[in-house]
Amino acid sequence: MNSSKRIFQSAVVLVLSLLGSAVLAQPPTVVFTSPSQNELDILASSDITVTFDIDMDASTINDSTFVVHALTTGSHSGTISYDSPSKTATFTSFNGFAEGEVVTAILTTGIESSISNPLGGSYVWTFTTSVSSGGGSFTLDSTYGSGSSPHAIFTGDFDNDGDFDLATVNFGADNITVLKNNGSGVFSDRSDYSVGSGTRYIFGADFDDDGYMDLAIGNGGTDNVSVLLNNGDGTFATHVTYATGDGPHSIFCADLNGDGAIDIACANAFGHTVSILLNNGDGTFVHDAAYNVAASHPRSVFAADFDNDGDLDLVTANLHSNEISILENDGNAVFSVSSVLSIGDSPRLVFSADINGDNYMDILVARSSSLSISLLVNNGDGTFATPSDIANGHSQYAVNASDFTQDGSLDIVSANLASNNLTILENNGSGTFSLIETVAIGDGPLSIATADFNNDGSLDLAIADFFGHSISVLYNTGRAVSFILPETLFAVQAYAIDPQSLSITMGDFVGGYTAADIDQPTIVVNGTVSPSNIIYLPTHENFLGDAIELEVLIPDFLAGYLPIWGTLVENYIVEGQFTDETPFTVTGQVTLIGHRVGDINLDGAVNILDLTYLVDYIFRGGPPPSLMELADVNGSGGPADVIDLIYFVDFIFRGGPPPLQG
Numbered sequence: 001m002n003s004s005k006r007i008f009q010s011a012v013v014l015v016l017s018l019l020g021s022a023v024l025a026q027p028p029t030v031v032f033t034s035p036s037q038n039e040l041d042i043l044a045s046s047d048i049t050v051t052f053d054i055d056m057d058a059s060t061i062n063d064s065t066f067v068v069h070a071l072t073t074g075s076h077s078g079t080i081s082y083d084s085p086s087k088t089a090t091f092t093s094f095n096g097f098a099e100g101e102v103v104t105a106i107l108t109t110g111i112e113s114s115i116s117n118p119l120g121g122s123y124v125w126t127f128t129t130s131v132s133s134g135g136g137s138f139t140l141d142s143t144y145g146s147g148s149s150p151h152a153i154f155t156g157d158f159d160n161d162g163d164f165d166l167a168t169v170n171f172g173a174d175n176i177t178v179l180k181n182n183g184s185g186v187f188s189d190r191s192d193y194s195v196g197s198g199t200r201y202i203f204g205a206d207f208d209d210d211g212y213m214d215l216a217i218g219n220g221g222t223d224n225v226s227v228l229l230n231n232g233d234g235t236f237a238t239h240v241t242y243a244t245g246d247g248p249h250s251i252f253c254a255d256l257n258g259d260g261a262i263d264i265a266c267a268n269a270f271g272h273t274v275s276i277l278l279n280n281g282d283g284t285f286v287h288d289a290a291y292n293v294a295a296s297h298p299r300s301v302f303a304a305d306f307d308n309d310g311d312l313d314l315v316t317a318n319l320h321s322n323e324i325s326i327l328e329n330d331g332n333a334v335f336s337v338s339s340v341l342s343i344g345d346s347p348r349l350v351f352s353a354d355i356n357g358d359n360y361m362d363i364l365v366a367r368s369s370s371l372s373i374s375l376l377v378n379n380g381d382g383t384f385a386t387p388s389d390i391a392n393g394h395s396q397y398a399v400n401a402s403d404f405t406q407d408g409s410l411d412i413v414s415a416n417l418a419s420n421n422l423t424i425l426e427n428n429g430s431g432t433f434s435l436i437e438t439v440a441i442g443d444g445p446l447s448i449a450t451a452d453f454n455n456d457g458s459l460d461l462a463i464a465d466f467f468g469h470s471i472s473v474l475y476n477t478g479r480a481v482s483f484i485l486p487e488t489l490f491a492v493q494a495y496a497i498d499p500q501s502l503s504i505t506m507g508d509f510v511g512g513y514t515a516a517d518i519d520q521p522t523i524v525v526n527g528t529v530s531p532s533n534i535i536y537l538p539t540h541e542n543f544l545g546d547a548i549e550l551e552v553l554i555p556d557f558l559a560g561y562l563p564i565w566g567t568l569v570e571n572y573i574v575e576g577q578f579t580d581e582t583p584f585t586v587t588g589q590v591t592l593i594g595h596r597v598g599d600i601n602l603d604g605a606v607n608i609l610d611l612t613y614l615v616d617y618i619f620r621g622g623p624p625p626s627l628m629e630l631a632d633v634n635g636s637g638g639p640a641d642v643i644d645l646i647y648f649v650d651f652i653f654r655g656g657p658p659p660l661q662g
Contacts, residue, residue: 026054026117027113027117027118027119027120027121028052028053028054028056028111028112028113028117028119028120029052029053029119029120030050030051030052030053030107030119030123030310031051031052031053032050032051033048033049033050033051033105033125034047034048034049034050034654035048035127035654035655036125036127036359037125037126037127037305037308037310037359038125038126038127038305038308038354038359038360038361039127039128039359039656040127040128040130040354040357040403040408040409040410040657041128041129041130041403041408041409041655041656041657041658042103042127042128042129042130042655043129043130043655044096044097044098044099044101044129044130045096045097046097046129046655047090047091047092048068048090048091048093048103048105049088049089049090049091050066050088050089050105050107050123051086051087051088052087052088052089052113053087054087054113054114055084055087055113055114056082056084056087056089056111056112056113056114057111057112057113057114057116058082058084060110060111060112061080061082061089061111062080063077063080064108064110064260065107065108065110065111065260066080066089066091066105066106066107066111067105067106067108067255067260068091068093068103068104068105068106069103069104069106069205069206069255069262070097070098070101070102070103070104071101071102071103071104071156072098072101072155072156072157072164072451073095073097073098073101073156073157074156074157074204074205074206074211074212074213075206075209075211076093076094076095076097077093077094077211078091078092078093078094079091079092079094080092091105097129098129098157098164098451098452099129099130099131099132099452099457099459100128100129100130100131100402100403100450100451100452100459101128101129101451102126102127102128103126103127103128103129104124104125104126104254104255105124105125105126105127106122106123106124106255106258106260107119107122107123107124107258108122108258108259108260109121109122109258121258121310121331122257122258122259122310122311122331123258123310123311124255124258124305124310124311124312125305125310126304126305128353128354128403128410130403130406130408130655131403131406131452131457131458131459132406132457132458133406133456133457133458133476134403134404134405134406134457134458134459134476135404135405135406135458135476135477136404136405136411136424136426136436136476137424137436137437137476137477138422138424138437138439138460138461138474138475138476138477139474139475139477140439140440140441140472140473140474141185141473141474141475142186142187142472142473143442143465143468143470143471143472143473144166144179144187144190144470144471144473145190145469145470145471146168146170146177146179146464146469146470146471147168147170147172147173147175147176147177147192147469148170148171148172148173148469149170149171149172149173149466149467149469150168150169150170150171150177150446150447150464150465150466150469150470150471151168151169151170151171151199151200151201151446151447151464151466152168152169152200152201152202152446152447152464153166153167153168153202153447153448153449153462153463153464153471154166154167154168154202154203154204154215154449155167155449155450155451155453155462156204156213157213158178158180158204158212158213158230158234159180159233159234160211160212160234161181161183161234162183163181163182163183163185163453163455164181164451164452164453165178165179165180165181165187165234166178166179166181166187166449166462166471167179167202167204167215168202168447168464168471169195169199169200169201169202169217169218170199171198171199171200171466172469173192174194174195174196174197174198174199174221175192175193175194175195175199176192176193176195176199176202176215176217176228177190177191177192178190178191178192178193178234178235178236179471180234181453183455184454184455185453185454185455185460185473185475187471187473191235191236193228193236193239194239195217195219195226195228195239196217196219196221196222196224196226196239196241197219197220197221197222198219198220198221198222199217199218199219199220199221199226200218200219200220200248200249200250201217201218201248201249201250201251202215202216202217202218202251203215203216203251203252203253203264204216204253205253205254205262206262207227207229207253207261207262207279207283208229208282208283209260209261209281209282209283210230210232212230212231212232212234213230214227214228214229214230214236214283215227215228215230215236216228216251216253216264217239217251218244218248218249218250218251218266219241219248220247220248220249220269222241223243223244223245223246223247223248223268224241224242224243224244224248225241225242225244225248225251225264225266225277225285226239226240226241227239227240227241227242227283227285228240229283240284242264242277242285242286242287243287244266244268244275244277244287244290245266245268245270245271245273245274245275245290246268246269246270246271246273247268247269247270247271248266248267248268248269248275249267249268249269249298249299249300250266250267250298250299250300250301250349251264251265251266251267251301252264252265252301252302252303252314253265254303254312255312256276256278256303256311256312256329256333257278257331257332257333258310258311258331258332259279259281260281261279261280261281262279263276263277263278263279263285263333264276264277264279264285265277265301265303265314266301267293267298267299267300267301267316268290268298269297269298269299269319270297271290272292272293272295272296272297272298273290273291273292273293273298274290274291274293274298274301274314274316274327274335275287275289275290276288276289276290276291276333276335278333288333289334289335291327291335291336291337292337293316293318293325293327293337293340294325294337294340295316295318295321295323295324295325295340296318296319296320296321297318297319297320297321298316298317298318298319298325299316299317299318299319299347299348299349300316300317300347300348300349300350301314301315301316301350302314302315302350302351302352302363304352304361305361306326306328306352306360306361306378306382307328307381307382308359308360308380308381308382309331310331311329311330311331312329313326313327313328313329313335313338313382314326314327314329314335315327315350315352315363316350317343317347317348317349317350317365317366318340318347319346319347319348322342322343322344322345322346322347323340323341323342323343323347324340324341324343324347324350324363324365324376325337325339325340325341326338326339326340326341326382326384328382338382339383339384341376341384341387342387343365343367343374343376343387344367344370344374344387345367345369345370346367346368346369346370347365347366347367347374348365348366348367348368348396348397348398349365349366349396349397349398349399350363350364350365350366351363351364351365351366351399351400351401352364353401353410354410355375355377355401355410355427355431356377356430356431357408357409357429357430357431357657358378358380360378360379360380361378362375362376362377362378362384362431363375363376363378363384364376364399364401364412365387365399366396366397366398366399366414366415367395367396368395368396368397368417369395370389370395370396371391371392371393371394371395372389372390372391372392373389373390373392373396373399373412373414374387374388374389374390375387375388375389375390375431376388377431390412390425390433392412392414392416392423392425392435393423393435393438394414394416394418394419394421394423394438395416395417395418395419396414396415396416396417396423397415397416397417397445397446397447398414398415398445398446398447398448399412399413399414399415399448400412400413400414400448400449400450401413402450402459403459404424404426404436404458404459404476405426405427405436406458407427407429408429408657408658409427409428409429410427411424411425411426411427411433411436412424412425412427412433413425413448413450413461415445415446415447415448415463416445417444417445417446417466420440420441420442420443420444420445421438421439421440421441421445422438422439422441422445422448422461422463422474423435423438424436424437424438424439439474441463441465441472441474442463442465442468442470442472443465443466443467443468443470444465444466444467444468445463445464445465445466445472446463446464446465446466447463447464448461448462448463449461449462449463450462453473453475454475456475456476458475458476459476460473460474460475460476461473461474461476462474519576519577519578519579519581522575522576522577524575524576597629597630597632597633597635597659598610598630598631598633598648598651598658598659599630600613600614600625600630600631601613602626602627602630606658606659607652608652610648611645611648611649611652613625614631614640614644614645614648615645617631617640618640618641618642618645625640628640631644632644633647633648633651633659634647634659635659647659
């Protein structure tokens with residue numbers, strides 16, 4: 001009996017030992033990241049954190065295994081720390097990220113646990129930073145000459161001076177043009193570089209990890225890609241070519257195999273394939289494989305994590321078969337077609353972003369034979385809902401999504417080649433759109449780049465004008481605010497329900513002046529002036545005599561306010577001069593009918609005090625908000641509850657999306 005008992009106990013010990021060994025042998029995995037996968041509206045100064053399921057070896061988490069790249073500012077260096085109790089690593093960029101740019105964080109398999117087990121697989125995730133300004137209305141500022149027939153445009157900080165430069169690939173000249181920004185949005189320093197023939201597309205990234213943005217160009221005439229490495233001052237070395245498939249058209253640069261180096265995906269229009277050029281880690285490339293897209297004539301390719309599994313998949317727009325193809329990544333840059341979806345006539349360019357704010361990457365398709373942009377909403381698993389149409393009234397050759405209106409959701413701009421204009425569409429926050437404006441630009445707009453070119457906090461536009469052999473630069477100028485100026489320059493209070501439409505009433509003119517005596521281009525509102533931002537409108541119907549209405553574009557005049565409960569007061573200064581150069585200054589206040597959602601304690605700010613108030617109300621029976629709508633921070637339209645509290649905590653402590661108007 002005792003012998004049997006000992007045998008049983010030994011067997012139990014052996015089983016537990018084997019189970020323990022199996023547990024210990026399990027590779028570590030990622031359980032949480034901040035920002036989360038595909039998250040929008042993240043502060044540009046935010047840290048990047050990742051939490052593992054077991055304790056890690058801090059010495060293996062370093063700048064070669066925890067790598068950060070950004071779309072317009074390139075590779076980022078910073079401090080990396082590890083906290084063992086929470087199993088969390090934190091990356092803090094030395095320079096911060098640009099506003100409104102896509103940032104990619106990469107964890108390689110060089111990261112190991114405290115018992116030397118490597119990470120179960122590389123992990124790649126992206127997020128998009130917030131912007132501090134922007135109204136979504138654009139003014140054509142300047143046009144710059146490029147090479148002949150610019151087919152595509154890319155923007156990045158090529159000379160590391162903190163502003164964004166431009167580069168075009170010129171189909172008619174088989175070269176590229178690089179224009180450096182002088183810091184205020186003027187592009188006068190031009191250089192041209194020869195590349196292959198039949199040049200179609202351009203993309204930038206830091207290929208050799210030296211801290212400078214390099215360039216890659218798809219050469220349709222020579223069936224290769226040209227790579228130009230940055231010399232370290234915004235000039236570029238002679239191009240080196242790497243073979244692709246037949247007829248490379250579009251390229252996209254991203255870390256496809258999770259090793260921390262930026263690779264190249266190339267859509268081969270005549271080969272009906274996508275070529276993968278893997279980076280050796282030093283800015284040289286090897287043609288790894290070409291994958292059939294199971295469709296005809298792929299003209300465009302884009303990389304994004306559609307199934308949220310921690311690697312970047314591919315989507316192509318297939319012009320001749322009127323389809324898009326989704327290619328799933330196995331984590332090692334080996335791709336297989338997971339679906340081919342019918343999209344309608346002439347899909348020219350494909351773009352991916354989280355359009356409806358659910359943290360899954362959706363797809364936009366520009367179609368040159370349609371008056372609508374196609375939107376495919378991600379079901380959350382890498383499959384997509386039936387395409388829906390976003391009407392823009394023009395056929396499009398390019399589409400882009402960025403936060404032009406500073407509300408945390410991504411708006412849409414399309415380049416309409418046949419109409420010589422752009423269409424700007426505002427996202428209502430859930431992926432439906434309304435037209436902001438259509439802007440006339442140069443001849444044959446074919447490609448779009450977006451960045452803050454003049455350092456005012458809002459996202460601007462640069463457009464490659466194919467037939468005009470030029471680049472159009474448009475500044476994000478904000479929305480129109482109406483000032484009504486009847487008989488004096490004495491301000492009384494004004495009211496607004498809609499933050500896009502504001503009237504300010506003023507009294508009689510003094511000194512015998514009339515409205516016609518105002519020197520229009522001298523008007524300055526809160527320090528902003530431009531001859532193009534003042535428009536005379538007809539006399540307001542509520543006033544007689546010298547009454548006149550001026551429409552003034554004021555960037556972000558109402559930024560951050562979400563009316564409609566209570567009141568808010570905004571100070572303003574209007575300055576200008578009469579035609580005889582006599583100056584005038586008007587100061588006053590704008591009273592907005594509304595409190596900002598989240599200002600639960602009605603002190604005029606949204607901060608931790610409001611969060612404390614909400615915690616006290618929900619968990620301790622404290623006083624209810626005097627206006628319950630202000631505590632409905634998730635915009636559900638219902639009473640404040642723990643879901644609002646979680647939303648509010650995410651906003652206050654993690655830079656999550658701001659409170660929403662219900």
